[in-house]
Amino acid sequence: MRLNIVVLPGDGIGPEVTGAALDILEAVSRSEGIELQHRDYPFGGAAIDACGQPLPEETLRACLASDGVLLGAVGGPGYDEAAKRGAPRPEQGLLGLRREMNLFANLRPSRLYPGLEAASPLREEVVAGTDILIVRELTGGLYFGEREEGTVSALDRLPYSAEEVERVARAAVQAAKGRSGKLVSVDKANVLATSRLWRMVVDRVAAEEGMEVEHILVDAMAMYLVSEPSRFDVVLTENLFGDILSDQASAVAGSVGLAPSASLSDPGRPGLFEPIHGSAPDIAGQGIANPIGAILSAALLLRYAIGAETAARKIEGAVEAALAAGLRTRDLGGRATTMEATKAVLQQL
Ligand SMILES: NC(=O)C1=CN([C@@H]2O[C@H](COP(=O)(O)OP(=O)(O)OC[C@H]3O[C@@H](n4cnc5c(N)ncnc54)[C@H](O)[C@@H]3O)[C@@H](O)[C@H]2O)C=CC1
């Protein structure tokens, strides 16, 4: 089996965690007979530094021609400052890439790993059994609507079409069929017109697919995620709500540094795989970032890009075993460095 991937290390801790994920990917590929080819391309702030734009044409072409893309993270305070003077933002590159690759379904799992109860801010009896998959719509809504910057007034539009809701709803139903079959859809239908459209389409898709769906308003969902997280399985929601709730779910399960994601398009088209965290400028360059979110993203890449289920499970099993054996980076209350964490996972492989 061949696997040709593009690596976008990006900014801040991005290169640190993609380096770790590649070490693991190379080790598993060797043992599973996968012929791995990978090449780095400039992206985000690093690409702005190199050539003035966050998503260079060559990077986009390589991503579209690959089997899958492994991304670290983009952004940082220096780029935020430069943007005030009219420079492009690294985050525009990420949004552009998601749009160009048509990555409408973003899967963001957060599971409490055995032994990590103490890393959660919640009491053990509340967090026990938490295993949530957030399915976030990724190419519509507020992040892609018309924008007007301003110092007196500003505008961000939140457009959604029925077609955009339908395709991500079908992805969520598919995901729920492969899990416990419990689907929750989160919106703000008591206020937003787009949420009323969202609810109508999700109800139609669920009825067609013979699946029950429970609707929860996003403010209440934020509460339930910390009061009773273990009652949720698959949670379908729109772009902004999914961005926020997935960071919250990751912290409930121990740390944002643990959470991977798969951003998927139509069958046959390449996906993008990245930890859900950002570039973490506060710890960048210190070698202490938790690489597990990136490592688990590499497992998702193997699963969704080439159907290498055994290899994906090997990585997931090795992460679980390393955590059970006591691996703790600083975000989990320990002292392990990025390199030590990577070695601990390699050892379990
Ligand atoms: N997909 C992407 O590329 C994303 C990029 N960003 C960008 O990242 C920059 C920083 O954003 P923040 O809001 O600070 O979010 P962040 O996720 O980078 O950091 C939030 C907190 O979590 C910690 N953290 C994050 N990842 C960690 C890891 N792997 N190990 C240990 N601790 C970790 C950080 O140290 C920080 O305290 C911004 O420029 C933002 O736009 C933010 C989110 C996603």
Ligand SMILES: CC(C)CC(=O)C(=O)O
């Ligand atoms: C950096 C943004 C474009 C999005 C974000 O925070 C995310 O996708 O998690």
Ligand SMILES: [Mg+2]
């Ligand atoms: Mg985010």
